[in-house]
Structure formats: C-alpha cells, structure tokens
Amino acid sequence: MSTHKAALCKVQILKLFLTSARCVRITRFYGVCGLSTSTPASSPKVCIVGGGPAGFYTAQHLVKNVINTFTQTAQHARCSFHGNVRVGKDVTVEELQEAYHAVVLSYGAEGNRTMGVPGEDLAGVYSAKDFVGWYNGLPRNRELRPDLSCETAVILGQGNVALDVARMLLSPIDILKKTDITQHALDALAESSVRRVLIVGRRGPLQVACTIKELREMVNLPGTRPEMEASEFEGIAETLKSLARPRKRLTELLLKAAIETPGEEELEKRNRAERAWGFRFLRRPLEVLPSTDLIRAAGIRLAVNRLEGDGEGVRAVATGEVEDVECGLVISSIGYKSLPIDPAVPFDARKAIIPNTMGRVQQTAGLYCSGWVKRGPTGVIATTMNDSFDTARTLLQDIGKGTLDVSTVKPGSQGVSALLEKRGVKPVSFSDWEKIDSEETRRGETRGKPREKMLDVGEMLQVARA
Numbered sequence: 001m002s003t004h005k006a007a008l009c010k011v012q013i014l015k016l017f018l019t020s021a022r023c024v025r026i027t028r029f030y031g032v033c034g035l036s037t038s039t040p041a042s043s044p045k046v047c048i049v050g051g052g053p054a055g056f057y058t059a060q061h062l063v064k065n066v067i068n069t070f071t072q073t074a075q076h077a078r079c080s081f082h083g084n085v086r087v088g089k090d091v092t093v094e095e096l097q098e099a100y101h102a103v104v105l106s107y108g109a110e111g112n113r114t115m116g117v118p119g120e121d122l123a124g125v126y127s128a129k130d131f132v133g134w135y136n137g138l139p140r141n142r143e144l145r146p147d148l149s150c151e152t153a154v155i156l157g158q159g160n161v162a163l164d165v166a167r168m169l170l171s172p173i174d175i176l177k178k179t180d181i182t183q184h185a186l187d188a189l190a191e192s193s194v195r196r197v198l199i200v201g202r203r204g205p206l207q208v209a210c211t212i213k214e215l216r217e218m219v220n221l222p223g224t225r226p227e228m229e230a231s232e233f234e235g236i237a238e239t240l241k242s243l244a245r246p247r248k249r250l251t252e253l254l255l256k257a258a259i260e261t262p263g264e265e266e267l268e269k270r271n272r273a274e275r276a277w278g279f280r281f282l283r284r285p286l287e288v289l290p291s292t293d294l295i296r297a298a299g300i301r302l303a304v305n306r307l308e309g310d311g312e313g314v315r316a317v318a319t320g321e322v323e324d325v326e327c328g329l330v331i332s333s334i335g336y337k338s339l340p341i342d343p344a345v346p347f348d349a350r351k352a353i354i355p356n357t358m359g360r361v362q363q364t365a366g367l368y369c370s371g372w373v374k375r376g377p378t379g380v381i382a383t384t385m386n387d388s389f390d391t392a393r394t395l396l397q398d399i400g401k402g403t404l405d406v407s408t409v410k411p412g413s414q415g416v417s418a419l420l421e422k423r424g425v426k427p428v429s430f431s432d433w434e435k436i437d438s439e440e441t442r443r444g445e446t447r448g449k450p451r452e453k454m455l456d457v458g459e460m461l462q463v464a465r466a
Contacts, residue, residue, distance in 0.1 A: 044399055045412040047096045049087050049341070050106030053381055054371020057388035058104050062395070074430040080413040082420070083428035084461070090425045091416060093342040093367070099415040101406045102366050102395055105345065105354060106388065109336035109372040115156065119288030120332075123147065124297035128161050128333035135168055135185035137453035142184070147296070148192035150328025154300050156285055157333030158201035159209040160380070163218050165331055166197045170275045172223050180450045194329065196227075197277045202284045202316045204307055205236050205254055206243075211380060212250045218277065219257045225270035227278040228258040254279075282306065286322065288330055299326045336377040351376065359391030366404060368395055432464035439463050 046062060048055045056070040063076050074081050087093065087107070096103045112127040114120060124147055133141035153169055155162045168176075173190045181189075201208060208215075219226065237255060240248055258279075262270060282305040289299035304321035307314050337352035346362055348355045353376055354369045361367040370391035371384050379387075398404035411418075420427060436454065444451035454460050 044102070044404075044406040045100045045410045046102045046104060046395065047100040047416075048104045048106055049093075049096070050104075050108060050371065050373075051083065052106070052108050052371070053384045054108065054373075054388045055104075055106035057385045058106055058370045058392050061389045061392035081430035081433070082413070082416065083430075083433055084457075085420065085425060085427050088342040090423060091419060092344065094344050095419060096416065097366055099411050099413075099419075100366075101408075101410055102368060102398075102404060104359075104391060104395065105341065105361070105367070105369040105373055106371045107338075107341060107373055109338040109352070109377045111337040111339045111352070112332075113335040113337050115285050115332050115334065117285050117287050119290055119297065122288055122290055122297045123295055124150070124328055125288055125330045125332070128155070128157065128165055128331050129336060131165055131331050132161065135181050135189075137180075137182040137185075137455055139455050139457050142182075142455040146188070146329070148188060148194055148329065151193055152196045152198065152325070152327040153194050153329035153331065154198045154200055154325060154327045155331045155333055156200050157209075157335070158199055158279060159333060160211055160214045162199050162331075162333040163210050163214040165333060166199055166277055167218060167221055169194050169197050170221060170224050170277060175222070177447075178449065180444065180453065182453050182455065183447070184455075195275050197275075198280050198325065198327070199277065200280045200283045200285075200302065202282070202305055203314065204281045205233055205258075205279070206239065206247070206251060207314065208250070208254065208279065208281075210250075212246070212253060215250060215253055215257075219253065221277075222269075223273055224275045224277055225273040226257040227276045229278075229280070230259050232279075232281045233259050282316065283323065284316065284318070289324065297328060297330050299324055300330055336372070338373040338377075359394045360398070426465075428461070428464050435464050435466065436460050 048059050056073055059079060060070075060073045063073060063079060073079060085091065087096070093103060093105075112129050119125070126144070126146060130141050130144060131146065134144040134146065148169075155165055168181075168189070169192065171189075173186070176186055176189060233255060236251065240251060243251060280302075283302040284305055285300060286303050287301040288297050289301055290296070291298040302323045302325060303318045304323055305316040306319050308317050309315055338354070339352075340347040340349075345367070346355050346364060347353075354373050355362045356369050356374055359368050359370055359374060361369055368391055370388040372378075374391065375387060395404065399406055417427075437451075440451040440453055446452075454463070
C-alpha cells in the first residue's frame with residue numbers, strides 16, 4: 001500500500017461545527033469536525049473548522065472517497081461532530097492545534113462587502129446575505145422585517161445570489177408554499193407590493209456572473225416577463241462564435257429572453273404576467289436617494305459605464321452620465337467576505353482570505369484552509385468541492401512526505417471535549433442535530449412543506465437535548 005493510501009486509511013477527523021451568532025443547524029454554523037477516537041491513538045488526527053460544504057467536502061475526501069453525502073461523512077466511525085461551538089471564543093485555534101496534527105479552516109464568508117455610497121444605511125437597503133438569511137430562517141436575521149410595500153426593487157449584482165433574491169421577490173406564493181421558506185417570510189411575501197425587479201451590474205451582458213441554471217429558472221418563472229433594454233445587447237450576437245461553450249449557452253439564453261421575438265405560447269405568458277424583471281448593464285451605484293423625510297430609500301442614482309479592453313481584461317469606466325431609478329427596496333448582492341477567526345491565524349484583510357499556498361496557510365505549520373476563506377467567495381458548489389478536495393490532497397501529501405509531523409500522540413476529540421466541558425460549553429452532536437432535522441421535517445409536513453425551520457437557537461437546543 002502506498003504511503004498516501006496508508007495515511008488516508010488512518011486519518012481521524014474531528015469536525016468542529018461552530019456557531020458565530022448563528023445556530024446549530026449544519027448549514028448555519030462554523031464547526032469543528034474531527035475523526036473519531038475509534039482508531040489507534042497514534043493515527044493522524046485532523047480538525048476541520050466549518051459546517052458548510054467546504055468543511056464537509058474536505059472531511060469527505062480525508063475519510064473515504066466513495067462517501068458521497070454529508071450525512072454519511074458525519075456518521076462515519078472516524079468522524080466526530082461538535083456543533084454550537086465558537087472557534088476563537090469557546091476554543092482557540094492554538095488549542096485545536098495542540099489537540100490535532102492538522103487543523104483545516106473551512107468557515108466560509110460571514111461578512112458583507114459594502115457599497116460604500118451615501119444612503120447605504122437608509123431603511124429599505126439590505127445586504128443580500130441578510131435578506132437571504134431572513135427567508136432561509138437564520139436566527140440572527142429573523143427580526144429583519146423588510147418593507148415590501150414598494151413596486152420596484154433594485155438588486156445590485158448579477159450573480160446567482162442576486163437571481164435567487166429576484167425569484168424570491170417575484171415567485172407566486174403557491175410555489176413558495178411548497179418550499180422550506182420560513183412561515184414569517186412567506187406571510188410577508190404574500191403581502192408584498194413588489195412587481196418589478198431590476199438586476200443591476202457594472203459591466204455588460206458578456207460578463208454577467210450567474211450560471212445558466214439560475215438564469216433559466218428566472219426566465220421560466222411563472223407569472224413574470226423579462227423587460228430589458230435592446231440597446232444594451234448591440235453587437236452581442238456577433239460574438240457568440242468566439243465564446244467558450246458555457247458562456248455561449250448563457251449568452252444565447254440571455255439574448256433569447258431580452259431581444260428575440262417570443263413564440264405564441266411565450267407571448268401569451270408574457271401578456272398575462274403581472275410581474276417583470278430585467279438586467280440593467282453598465283451601471284454602478286453612486287447614491288441611494290432618500291425619501292422626503294430622509295428616513296428610507298426612495299430611489300438609487302447610478303453611474304453609466306462603458307467598457308474598455310477585451311476578453312478577461314475588460315473593465316468598466318464611467319462615462320460621466322448618471323441615471324436615477326425610483327425604487328423603495330435596494331438589495332446589495334456585490335459579494336460576501338471572510339472575516340478573521342482568531343488572532344493566531346494569518347489573514348489578508350484586503351483580499352479577505354487566509355493567505356495560503358495550495359491550501360497550506362502561509363508561515364503556519366499544520367494549518368490549512370479550504371473553500372471561500374481560501375480563495376474568496378467565488379464559484380459554484382462544484383468549485384468548492386474541487387477546492388476542498390485539493391486541500392485534502394495537499395494535507396495527505398504532507399503526511400506522506402513527512403512535512404507534516406504526525407509522529408507525536410495527540411488527544412484529538414477527547415482533548416477538545418474535555419476542554420469544552422471544563423468551560424461549560426455543551427456541543428451539539430450529529431445525532432442531536434438529527435433530532436432538530438426530524439422535528440423541522442415533522443412541522444413542515446403539517447403545512448405541506450419540506451420542513452418548517454426553527455428560528456430560535458434556544459428552541460433548537462431544547463429539541464436537540466430532549
């Protein structure tokens with residue numbers, strides 16, 4: 001058996017899934033995950049901080065390649081799960097390093113990128129992260145209560161999250177009732193007056209950041225019609241032949257929705273539609289315009305751009321023109337950013353990532369990173385999967401080459417558990433989380449939904465420990 005495979009067979013993972021004012025749900029918290037202590041005490045022990053896809057994909061690759069679900073990974077004999085733990089507060093990264101041969105930081109991007117324009121703090125202006133958290137049931141966002149009494153909403157950014165928000169604002173309530181959207185968000189959206197959503201980006205149609213799947217769902221959304229400016233698509237059709245296949249397919253769909261004459265069935269659908277959406281290109285926010293009482297948003301002032309350069313080097317340059325759009329709801333979807341987790345961990349504040357080389361944290365032996373905190377908040381789920389697998393391979397290579405010292409005996413999850421118990425911290429195990437999952441599913445069944453999410457951490461813990 002090769003050195004690489006031998007290391008893979010013996011690695012123990014502790015997966016600490018921590019919260020940072022989030023909750024004990026897997027998709028809502030940082031975490032520490034580690035392989036269980038059922039294997040020999042001398043085997044390599046790895047701690048993974050983060051309860052999202054990056055953390056689970058990293059653990060998945062370290063445990064066994066054939067494992068293909070997060071549940072199987074969490075239930076694996078060599079993986080222990082500690083939820084509701086705050087790394088940097090309940091336990092430090094240095095303490096994790098004392099207990100494990102390697103620590104992988106996979107805690108994602110908790111922060112918002114701000115627009116940096118006047119009026120950003122007015123009522124009616126929200127980050128997409130908070131708005132998505134509101135309808136997805138994150139406890140910290142349950143009190144958001146967005147005012148949806150306006151007719152027009154402007155979303156800044158043209159990525160997948162922006163389209164998710166647009167669909168949520170425009171979807172028929174009968175469709176939303178069949179999803180796991182929280183009941184309080186469903187009630188608010190049922191009373192929404194929003195009938196028009198503009199999705200604004202600083203560059204052109206060839207640089208739109210969403211995927212074809214998200215765009216297709218937007219185009220096919222019942223009860224809606226696309227409304228776009230044909231002038232913004234001049235010359236785009238002529239570039240199709242030179243585009244890579246994914247970009248070509250995306251652009252073809254965009255052109256079809258924007259400027260092609262619809263067929264009879266599509267035309268009938270558009271004529272019946274009571275709600276509209278559209279991309280606005282070559283626009284950058286300058287100021288959120290206030291209402292007469294200066295309390296809430298009443299519009300947004302946009303700079304009109306033009307593009308300079310070619311290919312990947314194209315950039316948006318202001319023309320000096322401005323445009324005012326009347327709207328009562330502004331949602332900024334210009335990106336997430338990772339935050340420092342612990343003073344002992346290097347952090348590049350400008351790039352908002354942990355500086356690393358192929359997942360190895362720079363100048364810190366035994367410390368690794370994966371996911372958004374490694375590369376920034378870009379890509380789709382497959383990007384995160386491949387990125388996390390790469391970090392796992394790097395770690396295993398370091399064990400195989402001997403550059404990661406695994407010769408000393410480490411206490412692993414037993415050491416962390418004892419430390420947390422001493423500090424009065426009660427982690428949530430994976431079986432505890434399954435109780436929460438089961439209760440939410442049960443509540444959803446009574447409403448004809450996949451689940452009804454709990455919004456209070458205290459209630460979750462009560463269910464988990466019943």
